[in-house]
Amino acid sequence: MKTLVWVEHEGGAVKDATLSAVTAASKLGEVHLLVAGEGVGAVADAAAKIAGVGKVHVADGAAYANALAENVAPLVVELMGHHDAFVAPATANGKNIAPRVAALLDVMQISEILSVESADTFTRPTYAGNAIATVQSSDAKKVITVRATSFEKAAREGGSGAVEAVPGAGDAGLSSFVGAEISKSERPELTSAKVIVSGGRALQNSENFHSIIEPLADKLGAAVGASRAAVDAGYVPNDYQVGQTGKIVAPEVYIAVGISGAIQHLAGMKDSKVIIAINKDEEAPIFQVADVGLVGDLFKVVPELTGKL
Amino acid sequence: MKVLVPVKRVIDYNVKPRVKMDGTGVDLANVKMSMNPFDEIAVEEAIRLKEKGIATEIVAVSIGEPKAQETLRTALAMGADRAILIVSETEVEPLGVAKLLAKIVEEEAPGLVILGKQAIDDDSNQTGQMLAALTGRPQGTFASKVEVEGDSVKVTREVDGGLETVSLKTPAIVTTDLRLNEPRYASLPNIMKAKSKPLAQKTPADYGVDVSPRLKTLKVSEPPKRSAGIKVADVDELAAKLKALGVAA
Numbered sequence: 001m002k003t004l005v006w007v008e009h010e011g012g013a014v015k016d017a018t019l020s021a022v023t024a025a026s027k028l029g030e031v032h033l034l035v036a037g038e039g040v041g042a043v044a045d046a047a048a049k050i051a052g053v054g055k056v057h058v059a060d061g062a063a064y065a066n067a068l069a070e071n072v073a074p075l076v077v078e079l080m081g082h083h084d085a086f087v088a089p090a091t092a093n094g095k096n097i098a099p100r101v102a103a104l105l106d107v108m109q110i111s112e113i114l115s116v117e118s119a120d121t122f123t124r125p126t127y128a129g130n131a132i133a134t135v136q137s138s139d140a141k142k143v144i145t146v147r148a149t150s151f152e153k154a155a156r157e158g159g160s161g162a163v164e165a166v167p168g169a170g171d172a173g174l175s176s177f178v179g180a181e182i183s184k185s186e187r188p189e190l191t192s193a194k195v196i197v198s199g200g201r202a203l204q205n206s207e208n209f210h211s212i213i214e215p216l217a218d219k220l221g222a223a224v225g226a227s228r229a230a231v232d233a234g235y236v237p238n239d240y241q242v243g244q245t246g247k248i249v250a251p252e253v254y255i256a257v258g259i260s261g262a263i264q265h266l267a268g269m270k271d272s273k274v275i276i277a278i279n280k281d282e283e284a285p286i287f288q289v290a291d292v293g294l295v296g297d298l299f300k301v302v303p304e305l306t307g308k309l
Numbered sequence: 310m311k312v313l314v315p316v317k318r319v320i321d322y323n324v325k326p327r328v329k330m331d332g333t334g335v336d337l338a339n340v341k342m343s344m345n346p347f348d349e350i351a352v353e354e355a356i357r358l359k360e361k362g363i364a365t366e367i368v369a370v371s372i373g374e375p376k377a378q379e380t381l382r383t384a385l386a387m388g389a390d391r392a393i394l395i396v397s398e399t400e401v402e403p404l405g406v407a408k409l410l411a412k413i414v415e416e417e418a419p420g421l422v423i424l425g426k427q428a429i430d431d432d433s434n435q436t437g438q439m440l441a442a443l444t445g446r447p448q449g450t451f452a453s454k455v456e457v458e459g460d461s462v463k464v465t466r467e468v469d470g471g472l473e474t475v476s477l478k479t480p481a482i483v484t485t486d487l488r489l490n491e492p493r494y495a496s497l498p499n500i501m502k503a504k505s506k507p508l509a510q511k512t513p514a515d516y517g518v519d520v521s522p523r524l525k526t527l528k529v530s531e532p533p534k535r536s537a538g539i540k541v542a543d544v545d546e547l548a549a550k551l552k553a554l555g556v557a558a
Contacts, residue, residue, distance in 0.1 A: 010470075066473075066475075068475065069438065069441075069448055069450075070441075070447050070448070073442065091469055092451065092466075092467070092468040092469045093468075093469075095434050095450070095451075096438065096448070096450050096451075097438075098438075099403070099434070099435035099436075099437075099438035099439050099442070100438045100439070100441060100442040100448065101442075102404070102435070102439065102442075103404065103407055103438070103439035103440075103442035103443050104442045106404075107404070107523070108402050108403070108404040108522075108523035108524050109403070109404075109433070109435050110524065111432065111433045111434060111435065112432070121527065125432060125532070126335075126430065126431050126432050126529075127320070127326040127335055127429070127430060127432070128326075128429060128432065129532055130325065130326045130328070130335075130531075130532065131326055131328050131334075131335050131529050131530070131531065131532075132529070132530050132531070132532050133526050133528070133529050134526070134527045134528040134529075134530075135524045135525065135526050135527065136524065136525045136527055137523060137524055138523050138524070138525065139523050173478075174445075174446070174447035174477065174478055175447040175448075175449075175475055175476065175477045175478070176475065176476045177473075177474075177475055177476075178463060178474040178475060178476050179473070179474050180468075180470075180471065180472065180473040180474070181471050181472045181473075182470040182471040182472075182473075183470060183471045191469070194556070195556050219557065220551075220556055220557055222556075228487070231488075232487070232488070237471060237472075238453065238467050238471070238472070238486075238488060239467070239468075239469065239470055239471045239472075244432070245486075245487055247469075252554075252556065253551075253554055253556050263325065270532075270535055274554060275535070275538075276547070276550070276551075278547075282540075287537060287540070288535075288537050289535040289537070290537065290538055291538035291539070292538055292539060292540075292541060292547065292550050293537075293538065293539070293540045293541070294540070294541050294543075294544070294546075294547050295540065296543075296544075301544050301547075304544045305544050305547060305548055305551075308544060308545065308548040309548055309551065309552075309557040309558070
């Protein structure tokens with residue numbers, strides 16, 4: 001089977017989620033990549049070095065600069081003429097593009113797979129991760145998105161794929177990119193951080209969130225996350241949200257501060273290796289999944305902890 | 310412009326789903342069902358467009374068992390003008406739903422279709438994008454802001470690093486994210502009024518669409534459980550733990 005993997009990239013570098021998708025695809029067969037964007041020569045060269053990669057298809061042009069699904073989907077469909085599976089990481093781009101490709105191919109997509117059981121059988125989370133379904137696809141071609149935290153990352157070095165330009169049809173004329181407000185941070189990215197410190201509604205306001213959570217995160221070189229309640233209350237922007245409808249994370253250590261542990265939050269972080277919870281309510285559901293719990297007032301214990309590290 | 314809003318009847322957001330003992334699915338017997346929360350946001354957005362004088366008519370549509378009527382009545386009580394129910398006793402996958410919706414789009418010619426970004430039961434996150442593909446329309450997924458400007462619509466999207474704005478030519482497809490709006494509750498008089506609003510009943514066969522499933526669910530199981538660990542007594546003990554884990558010096 002020949003697979004085509006969507007390469008998620010930013011600032012000229014291949015993102016980690018791509019490496020997990022490569023691992024998932026390699027369980028199905030030969031791995032080819034698609035790099036789409038504007039001025040992506042360096043990305044294509046980096047992608048070609050990923051261990052186990054065959055051909056790297058590169059679509060370089062203004063129409064692909066912002067990964068607009070209207071322009072990218074026809075390109076993928078064209079390449080799927082000689083591939084058997086399209087595999088994308090379940091990132092915002094992957095989730096936006098893959099179903100458009102699937103419908104154009106008349107294929108039912110398999111979303112956010114957790115494992116590859118065989119060439120046509122996969123497991124995937126449903127009901128916010130409360131039920132894991134094993135599904136078998138009868139479609140001749142497969143369209144799959146991959147939950148990055150469920151697969152090891154392929155090595156960035158060791159491969160020697162052949163880079164090949166694909167022309168593509170260009171701008172479909174349906175949509176245009178207006179702009180982006182991307183949060184800039186010196187901290188590691190949430191989805192690839194080894195340590196995450198997350199804050200919840202108990203922080204009460206934005207000032208507290210910054211003055212309590214961030215110093216601890218800085219001490220640990222950690223990324224900062226938040227519960228949906230904290231995001232909805234406006235303490236931090238939407239891209240901080242960890243949970244079923246936010247980001248799915250699985251760091252080495254996840255520190256939940258003032259987070260009660262709603263199902264939808266747990267769905268986003270329960271695959272973390274070690275979970276540490278700080279909460280003043282000893283009955284909080286977060287303690288049922290935490291490896292280490294501390295019952296106490298976060299306004300007192302978190303600054304104290306930061307001071308002692 | 311006409312706005313089409315597809316809605317799905319799903320397990321209520323506050324109910325904890327239980328996997329059936331025989332591993333065939335999730336137990337939905339005697340479980341409270343409601344409108345998918347992302348679809349409620351879609352209905353609300355359509356109503357706000359109507360209040361601004363941009364939308365002229367709101368058509369709600371649902372595909373599912375006969376009881377999905379209740380979900381459509383909720384949409385009507387919130388402010389939709391009429392409803393279409395496509396009855397199917399068996400579950401229809403996102404691809405099948407998108408094909409049926411494409412037929413309705415052909416008939417109704419809406420300027421905008423607003424859908425929830427995903428249903429909280431199957432968590433597929435596909436239908437809007439698939440509908441956009443099948444109708445050849447642009448898509449603004451995971452929207453946190455929707456602004457109609459002449460013959461285009463500006464959609465602010467929630468993406469991995471923050472927010473991104475795209476401009477789409479109408480007719481277009483929009484899928485909603487959590488922060489687009491806060492849906493209203495239907496008032497009692499509006500619930501009464503909704504009972505007399507038109508609700509058409511159809512079947513997939515009426516549209517000539519084959520909705521046979523492409524995916525077969527072999528098994529449904531509970532996720533591996535995490536067990537509760539230990540509680541530490543004070544900050545010193547916690548600091549020692551963090552050091553032992555090698556994440557702090």
